[in-house]
Amino acid sequence: LPLVELTSEVVEILEELERASQPAQVAELARSVRALPGPGRYIALWAWSACLEPGPQLDAALAELRSWIAGDTAAVRDAACVLTWRAHPGLQPLVEPLASRLGESEAPLEQLWAGYALHGLTQAMVPAAAAFPQLFSLLEASRGNDRFAIVSYVLGQARRNGESFEPAVDWVARTLPFATGSREIYEALLDGGFEPPASHKPQLAALLEFQSTRSWLTKALRSLRARGDDLQDLTAKVSRQMTAKTAKELTTAVSAAQTLVSSGVAFASFATAWERALAHKVLAAREAAHRALAATVAVMSSGELERERRSATSAGFTKLAEYLAREPEPPRPARAAAHTPAEARPLDVGAIVEALDGDNLEKLRWAAYQVRRASVQELEQLLPALVDALATEARAEALDQLARGLPLGLELGHLLPVVAGLCLDRDYYDFTTLPALLRFLIAAHQQGLDIAEAWPWVPAYKDGKGWANLRFDLAVRGIGAGLRGEAWRAWLSSFIVELSPEGPATATCESVKNLGLAAACLVSWVRAEVPR
Amino acid sequence: MKRPVALKHALLALRSPLGATREAALDTILALATVNMVDVRSAQPALVLLLARGSAAEQRKALQIFEYRADMGADVGIAVPVLLRLQRDADARTRSLAQRALKYANKRLEGLLTSELQAPPPSDGQPPSSDRAPSAEEPAPSEAALRTEAQFFDRAVELYYQQREGQKAEALLAEATRRFPDSAALASVRGTNLAWSLGRHRDALPYLERAVELDARNASHACTLAWCLLWLGELEQGREQARRSLKCKKELSNEVRLASQLYLYLCGEPDERPKLLTALAKLIHAGARVSDWTVDGLLEQARRADHPEAPRLAQLAKVTFDQAPAESLEDWPAWQTARRKRR
Numbered sequence: 001l002p003l004v005e006l007t008s009e010v011v012e013i014l015e016e017l018e019r020a021s022q023p024a025q026v027a028e029l030a031r032s033v034r035a036l037p038g039p040g041r042y043i044a045l046w047a048w049s050a051c052l053e054p055g056p057q058l059d060a061a062l063a064e065l066r067s068w069i070a071g072d073t074a075a076v077r078d079a080a081c082v083l084t085w086r087a088h089p090g091l092q093p094l095v096e097p098l099a100s101r102l103g104e105s106e107a108p109l110e111q112l113w114a115g116y117a118l119h120g121l122t123q124a125m126v127p128a129a130a131a132f133p134q135l136f137s138l139l140e141a142s143r144g145n146d147r148f149a150i151v152s153y154v155l156g157q158a159r160r161n162g163e164s165f166e167p168a169v170d171w172v173a174r175t176l177p178f179a180t181g182s183r184e185i186y187e188a189l190l191d192g193g194f195e196p197p198a199s200h201k202p203q204l205a206a207l208l209e210f211q212s213t214r215s216w217l218t219k220a221l222r223s224l225r226a227r228g229d230d231l232q233d234l235t236a237k238v239s240r241q242m243t244a245k246t247a248k249e250l251t252t253a254v255s256a257a258q259t260l261v262s263s264g265v266a267f268a269s270f271a272t273a274w275e276r277a278l279a280h281k282v283l284a285a286r287e288a289a290h291r292a293l294a295a296t297v298a299v300m301s302s303g304e305l306e307r308e309r310r311s312a313t314s315a316g317f318t319k320l321a322e323y324l325a326r327e328p329e330p331p332r333p334a335r336a337a338a339h340t341p342a343e344a345r346p347l348d349v350g351a352i353v354e355a356l357d358g359d360n361l362e363k364l365r366w367a368a369y370q371v372r373r374a375s376v377q378e379l380e381q382l383l384p385a386l387v388d389a390l391a392t393e394a395r396a397e398a399l400d401q402l403a404r405g406l407p408l409g410l411e412l413g414h415l416l417p418v419v420a421g422l423c424l425d426r427d428y429y430d431f432t433t434l435p436a437l438l439r440f441l442i443a444a445h446q447q448g449l450d451i452a453e454a455w456p457w458v459p460a461y462k463d464g465k466g467w468a469n470l471r472f473d474l475a476v477r478g479i480g481a482g483l484r485g486e487a488w489r490a491w492l493s494s495f496i497v498e499l500s501p502e503g504p505a506t507a508t509c510e511s512v513k514n515l516g517l518a519a520a521c522l523v524s525w526v527r528a529e530v531p532r
Numbered sequence: 533m534k535r536p537v538a539l540k541h542a543l544l545a546l547r548s549p550l551g552a553t554r555e556a557a558l559d560t561i562l563a564l565a566t567v568n569m570v571d572v573r574s575a576q577p578a579l580v581l582l583l584a585r586g587s588a589a590e591q592r593k594a595l596q597i598f599e600y601r602a603d604m605g606a607d608v609g610i611a612v613p614v615l616l617r618l619q620r621d622a623d624a625r626t627r628s629l630a631q632r633a634l635k636y637a638n639k640r641l642e643g644l645l646t647s648e649l650q651a652p653p654p655s656d657g658q659p660p661s662s663d664r665a666p667s668a669e670e671p672a673p674s675e676a677a678l679r680t681e682a683q684f685f686d687r688a689v690e691l692y693y694q695q696r697e698g699q700k701a702e703a704l705l706a707e708a709t710r711r712f713p714d715s716a717a718l719a720s721v722r723g724t725n726l727a728w729s730l731g732r733h734r735d736a737l738p739y740l741e742r743a744v745e746l747d748a749r750n751a752s753h754a755c756t757l758a759w760c761l762l763w764l765g766e767l768e769q770g771r772e773q774a775r776r777s778l779k780c781k782k783e784l785s786n787e788v789r790l791a792s793q794l795y796l797y798l799c800g801e802p803d804e805r806p807k808l809l810t811a812l813a814k815l816i817h818a819g820a821r822v823s824d825w826t827v828d829g830l831l832e833q834a835r836r837a838d839h840p841e842a843p844r845l846a847q848l849a850k851v852t853f854d855q856a857p858a859e860s861l862e863d864w865p866a867w868q869t870a871r872r873k874r875r
Contacts, residue, residue, distance in 0.1 A: 357540065357543070357544070384547040384578075387577050387581070388575075388577055390577040390610075391574045391576050391577050391610075392574065414584070414585055415581075417580055417581070417583075417584040417613055417614045418577050418580045418581060418584075418610065420613035421580055421611055421613050421614065422610060423613075424609035424610065424612045424613070425607060426607045426609055426640065426641070427607050427609075453617075454613065457613070460644060
């Protein structure tokens, strides 16, 4: 990364941005930023994106972004980046232009970048209802193809943001068979009192075999029955499926039968099918039938059971009758609390110290776990043993507990050389120790302690991989406090890469976010180095 | 993770507010680390605290422990940040110990510290500080004051290895082995001094055998005995000891592996050689080297036995002993084959 060359340009952009008052200046700056070569332009782009913050430049920046959103793939990508980095509710006017780029006629890469931009906005609680038709349309067209997973991410985030999906309920229903997110939305709608229309029945029927949807699907089917649908077509279809020869087909059919009986369909409707399933030649099929039957009869009253048994006997279904005649398993007693809640019991500091100093790994882990509820006075008594535990398998927990002592006012500055050393220690060199180390250093910095000794060794831990969020947190603090170093520069620069919307959506979201964080750190680094 | 009782007591004593108690605990840990080869890893966090904030005496003892552990190939990464500080210390001995520990730690950390390592002090006509006799401010412990096995061991190593005073070391070790007849470490160091410093390989043999007898699971003792036997032309026994050292678990560092495999390559059976050369290539590629050692006698034995690669063996030994770069073997076809196999 030609950071040195970029230095002056980024600083110039920042200075010009601070002076820019006219919309034309903001647009002019945007053009010069986007014309920069290589992935290094993302740093300048991050600097420019400051004008998206609420303020006098916002309107000009919104106008500029509209033109980006309407532009080519690179322009939509840049828009997705800046919107993710600076998302806030004031950017809602851009939802509709972004939605228009999700249309069928658009290029897939542009659809994807528009999706990432919407995801960035919804993460900042920006309402995305205006884009629902296009999002669901794309979801339906892609039939749950992983390539467009970002669409599900946007809808899922909108659901978590509490947006109403009632106007889009038909879209939701149509995507039920292949989109897990739509199932969650539909469940939430049912919980809110929504009554499914008969037109949703085919999509609901497609979910009959899934255990995960049974709880709310039962509710939806009951609602359909209450409005006059006897579900006879589904019953007949499932009964037919239960006569399947293969164990796989039969397993799904008995699960569907269980759902239908829970939804109020008569048990006797499946009697023939149960009888055949219980006599299936494949053990796995018989076991599946037993499981489904056990779950079905578990919710029946003894009167209902007896009636069904008599009916099965008279119809000559011996296996089913025999099964129904079995004594129901007594309900398992609720597990009694083994002992009083941990919080209520006083901490045995002596026993914990002994276990921390001992050789028994199980006790050591127990002791380290117990320290979680130690008060500040108890923690102080435990300090020497916790320090020694840093050379054991309970290192991460011990470190976390020591980190807990920092905001409680314990004087732990003398431990910093040890913690710095843990960044280089290859015993228990794992991804569990890493967050504990970072949390300790962040807490130490918050307490005003000098973390310079550990600072150079943090990027190299596990080759810079893992826990990027905590590392960035530390980076922001360290750079703000004037700490530098080639290792950190290289680590931050490793995030400044060309972005691609292809591949796993989580990875792209992380790349965009981390690129912004890295750019923010590098800009603050660069600004401090260049005399103003 | 079973720790000896002595180590547990020492760890508890390190928490004492009394300096004398802590120093005694450090002596115990040093003795455990150097003599009985106990894994004192669990003491490392407390040792780093002393290294960073302890008294000068505590700091020096903690440094000795880390330097010894680093030399043995143990992980001392936890002490590296403080060692980096101490490599610029005003005291020459502290500097020297820290630099040596860092050198070994750097190997283990695959060169991560290279840019941080302090260059050795410029030569002013005197030997480097680490090889110099203790300065006036820091007098050498008098032989009469030596009490423990560890103290004898340290002093002997200092005499024969750092000061190259083999005769003085032999005198001291004669007394030491008389007082501690069951110490494998002292027996081994006496044998090594007799053979390596004084060239008295035949005289060294009983001590090296005694060390193996006392500590049969120690790879390092078996390796030194193998070296001495092969030097003296006792090829069969020497090979057996070298093979045994590779099977021992105790103190089987990469250095010991490298040395034993080199001895077997020089004086072993012909059908073992390709496999051994591949193993040597792997270790050398991983950065393993044996410092300050010689195999002249073994090279002679190899020549006498018409070793097919005889012209290359001296260069292989130089690379093994860090006197030549590994690239100098690249024009050797057998080495190239071994390197390919390694991959």
